[in-house]
Amino acid sequence: MDKPRALLLENIHPDAAARLAAAGFAVTRRPDASSEAQLRRLLPGVTLLGVRSRTQVTAAALAKADCLLAIGSFCVGTDNVDLDAAAARGAAIFNAPYSNTRSVAELVIGEVIMLMRRVCDRSRRLHEGVWDKSSAGSREVRGKTLGIIGYGNIGGQVGILAEALGMRVLYHDLVEKLSLGNARRCASLAELLRQSDVVTVHVDDRARNAGLIGARELAAMPAGAMIINASRGKVVDLQSLARALRRGRLSGAAVDVFPQEPAADGKGFRSPLQNAPNVILTPHVGGSTQEAQSNIAAYVSDRLNAYLSMGDTFYCVNLPQVHLPVMRDSHRLLHIHRNVPGVMSQISSILAAHGINITGQYLETNERVGYAITDIAKKYDKRVLQSLADIKETIRLRVLF
Numbered sequence: 001m002d003k004p005r006a007l008l009l010e011n012i013h014p015d016a017a018a019r020l021a022a023a024g025f026a027v028t029r030r031p032d033a034s035s036e037a038q039l040r041r042l043l044p045g046v047t048l049l050g051v052r053s054r055t056q057v058t059a060a061a062l063a064k065a066d067c068l069l070a071i072g073s074f075c076v077g078t079d080n081v082d083l084d085a086a087a088a089r090g091a092a093i094f095n096a097p098y099s100n101t102r103s104v105a106e107l108v109i110g111e112v113i114m115l116m117r118r119v120c121d122r123s124r125r126l127h128e129g130v131w132d133k134s135s136a137g138s139r140e141v142r143g144k145t146l147g148i149i150g151y152g153n154i155g156g157q158v159g160i161l162a163e164a165l166g167m168r169v170l171y172h173d174l175v176e177k178l179s180l181g182n183a184r185r186c187a188s189l190a191e192l193l194r195q196s197d198v199v200t201v202h203v204d205d206r207a208r209n210a211g212l213i214g215a216r217e218l219a220a221m222p223a224g225a226m227i228i229n230a231s232r233g234k235v236v237d238l239q240s241l242a243r244a245l246r247r248g249r250l251s252g253a254a255v256d257v258f259p260q261e262p263a264a265d266g267k268g269f270r271s272p273l274q275n276a277p278n279v280i281l282t283p284h285v286g287g288s289t290q291e292a293q294s295n296i297a298a299y300v301s302d303r304l305n306a307y308l309s310m311g312d313t314f315y316c317v318n319l320p321q322v323h324l325p326v327m328r329d330s331h332r333l334l335h336i337h338r339n340v341p342g343v344m345s346q347i348s349s350i351l352a353a354h355g356i357n358i359t360g361q362y363l364e365t366n367e368r369v370g371y372a373i374t375d376i377a378k379k380y381d382k383r384v385l386q387s388l389a390d391i392k393e394t395i396r397l398r399v400l401f
Helices: 014-022 036-042 083-088 101-116 119-127 153-164 189-195 215-220 238-246 290-310 343-353 383-389
Strands: 005-008 026-029 046-051 070-073 092-094 145-149 168-172 198-201 226-229 252-255 279-281 331-338 358-365 369-376 394-400
Touching (some): 005 014, 014 026, 083 092, 092 290, 101 119, 101 153, 101 198, 101 226, 101 252, 101 279, 145 153, 153 168, 168 189, 215 238, 238 252, 331 383, 343 383, 383 394
Parallel strands (some): 005 026, 046 070, 070 092, 145 168, 145 198, 226 252, 252 279
Antiparallel strands (some): 331 369, 331 394, 358 369
């Protein structure tokens, strides 16, 4: 048989290609993101797709994915992938929610210091030939208050590093979280904003977070405060932020993510924050360190291999999660189906009618999809596979030997 094909886009770290090749895939790597039209041409015959954050994996593109079993999102988020459309085709999606945590946290702490010391403005003036040795507007971070919006893996790491620098740490999260170190939870976003010298945002891409920080929230911050966004581009209203900076209401900002980001490197980027005072703009590189990309490549590739070789969906983002044992002296039947009453009963009846000896069985469901895994003895009537595939609610049936 020909090797199954893996397509890796957006210059995913070469460790991923090496791991997938070692697992038996024929790997194709492409450096750029792909448009929907390009994906529609590329996906036929592809078993595994790897993307980062710029390729939009739409339902229309997935309609051409005749062999696709899994998608690896080699980044933290999955907002560029149509999760429901992939689930409806029985394609599992895995991402790397933790692998670049340290990289983002270090960038944020570095930006806190750079903003407090106005390093970028002073560096720019030296490049222009202007010597301006002054302490005006330059402050230490020690003793200042850092407010963290979203106290997840990255937010928690940022808080730990900030405390090591002598900062007071506040945080706000909609979910109850255990405080790390001496961090203190604020009951509301407004409480956090009005007490923070620097605010850093670390929320997810849910619709409710779009426009989380607008003109009203910026006005609630103390005069001269600063804000950092290394989470999602639509969280902060950049027009309102630019006005607050140019009017001197806020004294600095660092932004790594933008509402619209170019699909490829090169000229053409525009933002209302360009040339605003004491602003650091970075091109969505919070998690782009060699260490983070290597960690992401290893983690996502291992999850993909576990799914393709064992059916394991642990940490899958769009199918029910099942952590499976290694197969021993058995076949494994993987049945992905629409989650309606009676499917498991049909599966059991079919297996019983064919006299199948079951050595292990597992089932997990979510609102839309059910995932049934059955380990059976090696000898069985092959007609059982057709019977399982013929169940009306079947999305995908796979057999692992």
